[in-house]
Amino acid sequence: MAKRVQLVLTQDIIKLGKSGDLVEVAPGYARNYLIPRSLATRATPGILKQVERRRELERQRQLEFKQQAQEQKAALEKVESFKIAKQAGEGEAIFGTVTSQDVADVIQQTTGLEVDRRGITIPDIGQLGTYEAEIKLYADVTATVNIQVVAS
The missing domain is CATH 3.40.5.10 (Ribosomal protein L9, N-terminal domain)
Incomplete structure (x- = not known):
């Protein structure tokens, strides 16, 4: 052979x-x-x-890239919570839903960091309150941030 x-x-x-x-x-x-x-x-x-x-x-x-992602993680986790205003009805239920694009936009406005919306994992948000979102910044760098949904 x-x-x-x-x-x-x-x-x-x-x-x-x-x-x-x-x-x-x-x-x-x-x-x-x-x-x-x-x-x-x-x-x-x-x-x-x-x-x-x-x-x-x-x-x-x-x-x-990994080092930049770790710096972004530190900057994101330094902020206590990101506030998203949504129109609310009875029983603190919100109209519509909070999307990963909403989270990316509020992060951009608050910290100036650009985060890819496809890397954001959020739970199903249907009411006012505080929720945790995970943001994948790099292969093994994930930041956890608090999202506070408030009535507008």
């Missing part, structure tokens, strides 16, 4: 890897498909150094 060939991908390939990944494939797959279509190049010592340098830069960039 022929030995496998090491290649560095130049484009993302589904079920094989992302651009810059070092992969081992069958020699025929490399010779007949990946290399002629410029989807991969042979792994030489120089190219392996470039790949390693790119990985290190990406790791540092991700570390910066």
Whole structure:
């Protein structure tokens, strides 16, 4: 049986890897498909150094993102609660609902931080009161903030 060939991908390939990944494939797959279509190049010592340098830069960039997310978490948790005014009826029931966009808007107005509404998890809010919302800022950085729904 022929030995496998090491290649560095130049484009993302589904079920094989992302651009810059070092992969081992069958020699025929490399010779007949990946290399002629410029989807991969042979792994030489120089190219392996470039790949390693790119990985290190990406790791540092991700570390910066995580650090920024932790700073945002500290700033968000420093605020005691965010107030959202909604029209209320009998029995402290509110008309409509509080959405993640409402929470993102009030955070923007209060702290000046932009938070992606898709990362906000709120419980079903149907009445006036105080609720906790979780805001995912990064893969493993989540801030918990208090949302106070008041009558307008």
